Amino acid sequence: MKIPNYVIETAESIRIMEVRGASLIARTAAKVLKEAADDFRGKGKEEFIEYLREVARILLETRPTAVSLPNAIHYIMRGAERGYKRDFSLEELRDLVRERAETFIREAIEATERASSLAAQHIGKVQRIMTHCHSTAAVNTILKIAENRSRIIVYVKETRPRYQGRITMRQLSSYSNIEVRFIVDSAAAYYMKDVDVVIVGADAITPDGYLFNKVGTFMLAITADDFNVPFYTVAEHYKLAVDKKSWRDIVVEMRPIEEVIEPKELPNNVKVLNPSFDITPPSYLTGIITNKGIIEKPVTQHVAEFFSKFSMK
């Protein structure tokens, strides 16, 4: 069974974060699975399903925290496995993978768009926003809030150690009605008094209402809470960890120490800790805004009922 090189290469690009952002990672994985199905040149459906499982496994092993990646792959693979059990032909299975991957990609884009529209509507005409990292959903929300407004101010945290805040800063700076204030992460508390709302994305939201997002989110949520500033996460429903019970079931990815410091600069007895994400408890969330609706404060009271409406078929 020959796995195409681009599967390995894309998996590596995701692992080293050349391809990053939970939603883009999920769509990229869906696209690669589809291309790999198209390029399968082996014999028979038994070999095909084994090959697909291997491609899925390689993609799933790249980054462990964001659930949109497994949600995308499982959505496609559930269809393929069902078709295989029902004795579909190789060509029928290939069509099924193609169709499921395309559906996922299309619906994920629409879902982000819808979540952002709902968020902008719900949050309303705020003037001063703070955000963290680079999230498609959060940036889209900010752009929608800025639509038809003469001026809004956005505080963008640089987001050490990978500086994804720079992407957000550059993206927002191309809009003449958005004034960007680019700050180091540790200045967030200092500027919180000047902010009306905090908007972030999500890598995973668990059925007990916990938010997994870029490290620094939890500290930002505590600060916002202290200043009575509303704190929202915006996410498409593929970020819901529907097959998990609680936050304890999700692994926080630990990244290489080289992202933080040159190893040769380190004394022998120092250990570097570099978690990529942190976990914000529901009590700090003013709302979880998704394309399927809004989980409002107190999140703990509403989240279980919200999750019960979902099953990823």
Ligand code: RI2
């Ligand atoms: P969208 C990012 O992770 C950030 O944590 C961001 O909030 C989240 O993905 C969601 O981004 P990383 O890949 O899906 O930079 O909203 O580690 O684009």
